[in-house]
Amino acid sequence: MTQMRVLNNYISVDCVIFGFDFDKLNVLVVERTLTNDDGVVDFSDLTLTGNHIFEEETIVEAADRILFDLTGLADIYLEQFKTFASPDRLKKENDRKWLLHDGRDPDKRIVSIGFFALLATQKVTLEWKGRNIKWLPVDEVKSLAFDHNLILEEALKALRSKLLHEPIGFELLPDKFTLSQLQKVYEIILDTTFDKRNFRKKVARMKYLIPLNEKQQGVAHKPAQLYLFSREVYEKTRKEILNFLV
Amino acid sequence: MTQMRVLNNYISVDCVIFGFDFDKLNVLVVERTLTNDDGVVDFSDLTLTGNHIFEEETIVEAADRILFDLTGLADIYLEQFKTFASPDRLKKENDRKWLLHDGRDPDKRIVSIGFFALLATQKVTLEWKGRNIKWLPVDEVKSLAFDHNLILEEALKALRSKLLHEPIGFELLPDKFTLSQLQKVYEIILDTTFDKRNFRKKVARMKYLIPLNEKQQGVAHKPAQLYLFSREVYEKTRKEILNFLV
DNA sequence: GCAAAAGTGTTCGGAGTACACCCATGT
DNA sequence: ACATGGGTGTACTCCGAACACTTTTGC
Numbered sequence: 022m023t024q025m026r027v028l029n030n031y032i033s034v035d036c037v038i039f040g041f042d043f044d045k046l047n048v049l050v051v052e053r054t055l056t057n058d059d060g061v062v063d064f065s066d067l068t069l070t071g072n073h074i075f076e077e078e079t080i081v082e083a084a085d086r087i088l089f090d091l092t093g094l095a096d097i098y099l100e101q102f103k104t105f106a107s108p109d110r111l112k113k114e115n116d117r118k119w120l121l122h123d124g125r126d127p128d129k130r131i132v133s134i135g136f137f138a139l140l141a142t143q144k145v146t147l148e149w150k151g152r153n154i155k156w157l158p159v160d161e162v163k164s165l166a167f168d169h170n171l172i173l174e175e176a177l178k179a180l181r182s183k184l185l186h187e188p189i190g191f192e193l194l195p196d197k198f199t200l201s202q203l204q205k206v207y208e209i210i211l212d213t214t215f216d217k218r219n220f221r222k223k224v225a226r227m228k229y230l231i232p233l234n235e236k237q238q239g240v241a242h243k244p245a246q247l248y249l250f251s252r253e254v255y256e257k258t259r260k261e262i263l264n265f266l267v
Numbered sequence: 268m269t270q271m272r273v274l275n276n277y278i279s280v281d282c283v284i285f286g287f288d289f290d291k292l293n294v295l296v297v298e299r300t301l302t303n304d305d306g307v308v309d310f311s312d313l314t315l316t317g318n319h320i321f322e323e324e325t326i327v328e329a330a331d332r333i334l335f336d337l338t339g340l341a342d343i344y345l346e347q348f349k350t351f352a353s354p355d356r357l358k359k360e361n362d363r364k365w366l367l368h369d370g371r372d373p374d375k376r377i378v379s380i381g382f383f384a385l386l387a388t389q390k391v392t393l394e395w396k397g398r399n400i401k402w403l404p405v406d407e408v409k410s411l412a413f414d415h416n417l418i419l420e421e422a423l424k425a426l427r428s429k430l431l432h433e434p435i436g437f438e439l440l441p442d443k444f445t446l447s448q449l450q451k452v453y454e455i456i457l458d459t460t461f462d463k464r465n466f467r468k469k470v471a472r473m474k475y476l477i478p479l480n481e482k483q484q485g486v487a488h489k490p491a492q493l494y495l496f497s498r499e500v501y502e503k504t505r506k507e508i509l510n511f512l513v
Numbered sequence: 514g515c516a517a518a519a520g521t522g523t524t525c526g527g528a529g530t531a532c533a534c535c536c537a538t539g540t
Numbered sequence: 541a542c543a544t545g546g547g548t549g550t551a552c553t554c555c556g557a558a559c560a561c562t563t564t565t566g567c
Contacts, residue, residue, distance in 0.1 A: 104350040
């Protein structure tokens with residue numbers, strides 16, 4: 022009794038999948054190559070990861086599905102950040118060609134709900150799944166398909182804002198991480214630097230960052246203490262702070 | 268050479284219009300009454316304000332239009348906060364009847380982009396525009412049509428979060444306001460109280476809240492100093508603060 | 514004159530910021 | 541032995557929190 026899954030052709034979900042590799046912030050992109058009927062490549066460029074939703078599927082389910090199809094991972098940090106529906110968002114020349122070639126109507130308005138996902142790149146082994154997908158450092162992103170440069174920009178804004186106000190930095194790291202790695206996450210995404218001692222004093226006050234009886238191994242320097250984030254402790258101790266100034 | 272405006276029938280915008288009256292937070296609602304062909308009222312309930320978008324119109328333009336149609340005001344604080352597209356969001360019995368009566372297909376998925384708007388209720392004179400619209404105190408809202416209770420709840424969450432991190436409280440007040448009024452905005456929306464002296468010390472540090480050479484008039488107590496928000500000063504002096512703790 | 518809200522200062526504890534050196538490990 | 545990043549403490553300033561009384565106006 023399997024049910025036929027039908028794609029809704031005017032609602033799509035775009036996932037800005039951010040991956041951190043201890044050194045820089047990357048985003049997952051997919052190669053889009055339009056090959057004409059005579060086998061000649063018309064153009065080739067990059068898109069963010071996204072897809073139309075199925076009828077009977079919620080947008081969160083669709084985002085989870087896209088994420089799972091590309092990475093094989095579930096339970097990844099995922100957040101709806103903005104929706105894009107400009108009438109001309111799919112109307113660049115290459116985009117029209119692409120949609121037409123794909124049997125879709127380039128004049129139909131397609132609304133896309135943007136999600137961003139956070140993970141450590143090392144959690145994923147990218148496999149060829151009929152499409153060429155790869156990590157691209159965020160600051161090396163050139164021109165993307167559709168309105169995906171705009172979507173990426175807005176995702177970055179949302180990520181920075183969230184990072185400033187809620188503890189989500191470790192979502193970009195392995196489950197067990199060091200304080201220097203965590204500091205690097207904040208420094209790179211917020212494009213700043215912090216004093217190591219002051220950063221650690223701050224972390225010491227966060228009871229939900231729990232030091233483990235475990236150290237790094239196989240590094241060519243003093244091995245660092247590993248930490249774990251505890252959502253339970255966080256939910257229990259969190260309080261909001263009025264901070265609307267300057 | 269006017270152009271015919273065609274409504275897109277699967278993308279809509281819902282505006283949660285918050286109005287503050289120095290005393291409580293209200294939301295603008297519209298009466299929805301379904302009258303059968305024989306003139307008998309089938310049911311009557313309340314909806315948030317919203318509408319489908321026009322083809323060739325952006326969602327922000329649509330939200331501005333809805334806001335202007337209801338209040339006659341432009342340049343109101345408006346922010347996209349979340350998008351709603353659950354497959355069963357319009358499938359309650361009354362909602363299906365309403366859509367059918369309106370000549371629409373109740374099984375078609377309609378995505379709705381949620382915006383919230385902030386203003387002082389006194390800025391608006393509600394007029395009969397073929398529909399009964401009114402201010403309803405947020406904490407007296409009962410069951411709303413469609414998924415509008417959910418939309419309102421999410422709008423409140425977004426409003427509270429924004430209020431904690433960015434200076435937007437005065438968007439709910441007249442252009443010239445007193446510090447006690449501002450304090451009340453924060454107290455009511457965040458459901459807390461602040462010490463008057465500490466609150467004023469905090470405000471004194473915000474150079475973008477500018478005291479005027481002008482006082483309240485016609486009040487039965489010591490008239491208060493009036494203040495103005497300066498966006499220019501704010502943009503020039505703003506800095507982000509790393510505040511992801513507790 | 515009285516009711517009502519405006520306006521104002523001090524103390525204390527805790528957090529933000531600036532700053533420099535020794536330690537454990539792998540090669 | 542040396543290169544690499546890990547790990548630690550102090551002084552100063554500023555902010556957050558707690559707390560009570562006088563002032564100006566309309567009625």
